[in-house]
Amino acid sequence: MFSLFVCVCVCVCVCVCVCVCVATAVSWPKGCRCMVSHVICLRVGLSPEQPELFLKKLQQCCTVFDFMDTLSDLKMKEYKRSTLNELVDYVMVSRGYLTEQAYPEVVKMVSYNIFRTLPPSDSNEFDPEEDEPTLEASWPHLQLVYEFFIRFLESQEFQPSIAKKYIDQKFVLQLLELFDSEDPRERDYLKTVLHRIYGKFLGLRAFIRKQINNIFLRFVYETEHFNGVAELLEILGSIINGFALPLKAEHKQFLVKVLIPLHTVRSLSLFHAQLAYCIVQFLEKDPTLTEPVIRGLLKFWPKTCSQKEVMFLGELEEILDVIEPTQFVKIQEPLFKQISRCVSSPHFQVAERALYYWNNEYIMSLIEENSSVILPIMFASLYRISKEHWNPAIVALVYNVLKAFMEMNSTLFDELTATYKSDRQREKKKEKEREELWKKLEDLELKRGLRSDGIIPT
Incomplete structure (x- = not known):
C-alpha cells in the first residue's frame, strides 16, 4: 500500500513555486519496488534544502526498469517518468542547484540509464533503406534522461572545469558506441549531446575527432554497418566549419583518407547529403584541396550502380559551385571525360543529371572560359547521342547543350563537326x-x- 503524498509548498511572493516530489529517505535500489512516504516541494529560489533534495532525486532515477516486460512495475515506471519530468523542468528554471556535489550524481544517473549493450538487429539482413528500425522500448524514460542531460550541459551555471572529472574519455567512448542504435530518435539526441560536449570540453576535442575517425575506418574497411554515420557526419560538418586556418595536416588527411573512401560503401544514400556537406566545407576552407578531392571521387566512381552515379554527379555539382577558376583548370580534363561517359549512359537519369550541369550559370561560365579544352572532350558523345539516344528528353537536352557550345565557340564547333x-x-x-x-x-x-x-x- 503506497502512502499518500503530502506536499508542503512554501510560497514567497517573489518566487515561483515548482513542486518536485523528492524522497527524503532512500532511493530506489534495484530489486526494491516500494515508494517512500514523505515528500517535499522544491521552490524556484535558493534554500538550504534544494541541493540535497536535488541529489536525492537523481539517486532515485538511477534505478533502471525492464521495459521488455510491459506489465511489470507499471506504477514504479510511471513514478520514475514523473520524477524525470520534474527534474527536466527544475533544471530549466532553477538557479543555484549545480553544486560541486551534483556533477558526479548527474553523470552517474545519466550513465546508469543510457549506457547499455545495444540489442542485435531483429534480422541479420537488416536493410536500413528498406526495413523499419527497432525502436527502443525504454524510450519513455530514456528520452527524458537525454532531455535532462542536454539542459544540464546548456545551463548557465554549468562549469566544464568541474564536469571534466566525470565527463571524460571513457564517457565519450561509451556515448559514441550508442550512435549504433537503430532508434533514430536516440541518435538525434546523441548528436545534440556530443555536439554540446565538443563545444564545452576543449580537452576532449582531439579525442572525439580521433574516435569518429576510427568508427568511420572500421565502417568502410571492416563492417560496412554503423547506424549513426549520418549523425556523426552532421556533427563533423559543424566541427569542420570551425576549423582554424591554415588547416592542420591531420584534418587534410582525414578528408582524403576517411571522408573520400566513405563514398565506396553500399549504404551511401543514407548519409550522402551530410558527407557532401562536409566535403564542401573543407573546400571552402582550403580551395587547394579541390584537386585531390575530385580525383578521389573519380577514382571511386561507381561502375554498376546508377543511383550512386546520380549522387556523385550531384555532389560534383556542389563542389563546382564553390570551385575557384584556377582549381577548375587543374581537373577539367579528367572531370569532363567522366561527365562525357555519364552523358553517354543508357540510363536516362544518369545522362539527365549530367546534362543538367549546363543549367548552372557558374558552371557554364567555367565551361565557356575553357571551351577550347572541354568542347573537344564532349563533342563526339553529344553529337552521337543527338542522333542515336533512345530517350527523346535526353536528345532535347543534348540539342540545348550543342547549341550552347556553338554559341560559345562557333569556329571550334564547326571544325569539330567537320572532323566528326x-x-x-x-x-x-x-x-x-x-x-x-x-x-x-x-x-x-x-x-x-x-x-x-x-x-x-x-
Whole structure:
C-alpha cells in the first residue's frame, strides 16, 4: 500500500513555486519496488534544502526498469517518468542547484540509464533503406534522461572545469558506441549531446575527432554497418566549419583518407547529403584541396550502380559551385571525360543529371572560359547521342547543350563537326571494307569445304 503524498509548498511572493516530489529517505535500489512516504516541494529560489533534495532525486532515477516486460512495475515506471519530468523542468528554471556535489550524481544517473549493450538487429539482413528500425522500448524514460542531460550541459551555471572529472574519455567512448542504435530518435539526441560536449570540453576535442575517425575506418574497411554515420557526419560538418586556418595536416588527411573512401560503401544514400556537406566545407576552407578531392571521387566512381552515379554527379555539382577558376583548370580534363561517359549512359537519369550541369550559370561560365579544352572532350558523345539516344528528353537536352557550345565557340564547333563527320565517313568505309573482307573469307572457306568433300565447284 503506497502512502499518500503530502506536499508542503512554501510560497514567497517573489518566487515561483515548482513542486518536485523528492524522497527524503532512500532511493530506489534495484530489486526494491516500494515508494517512500514523505515528500517535499522544491521552490524556484535558493534554500538550504534544494541541493540535497536535488541529489536525492537523481539517486532515485538511477534505478533502471525492464521495459521488455510491459506489465511489470507499471506504477514504479510511471513514478520514475514523473520524477524525470520534474527534474527536466527544475533544471530549466532553477538557479543555484549545480553544486560541486551534483556533477558526479548527474553523470552517474545519466550513465546508469543510457549506457547499455545495444540489442542485435531483429534480422541479420537488416536493410536500413528498406526495413523499419527497432525502436527502443525504454524510450519513455530514456528520452527524458537525454532531455535532462542536454539542459544540464546548456545551463548557465554549468562549469566544464568541474564536469571534466566525470565527463571524460571513457564517457565519450561509451556515448559514441550508442550512435549504433537503430532508434533514430536516440541518435538525434546523441548528436545534440556530443555536439554540446565538443563545444564545452576543449580537452576532449582531439579525442572525439580521433574516435569518429576510427568508427568511420572500421565502417568502410571492416563492417560496412554503423547506424549513426549520418549523425556523426552532421556533427563533423559543424566541427569542420570551425576549423582554424591554415588547416592542420591531420584534418587534410582525414578528408582524403576517411571522408573520400566513405563514398565506396553500399549504404551511401543514407548519409550522402551530410558527407557532401562536409566535403564542401573543407573546400571552402582550403580551395587547394579541390584537386585531390575530385580525383578521389573519380577514382571511386561507381561502375554498376546508377543511383550512386546520380549522387556523385550531384555532389560534383556542389563542389563546382564553390570551385575557384584556377582549381577548375587543374581537373577539367579528367572531370569532363567522366561527365562525357555519364552523358553517354543508357540510363536516362544518369545522362539527365549530367546534362543538367549546363543549367548552372557558374558552371557554364567555367565551361565557356575553357571551351577550347572541354568542347573537344564532349563533342563526339553529344553529337552521337543527338542522333542515336533512345530517350527523346535526353536528345532535347543534348540539342540545348550543342547549341550552347556553338554559341560559345562557333569556329571550334564547326571544325569539330567537320572532323566528326569525316571520321564517321572513314569509319563507315572501314566497316564496309571489313564486311567485304569477311564475305571473301567466307566464300573461300566454302570453296575449301566443297573440295574436301570431293565436290569440284563449277
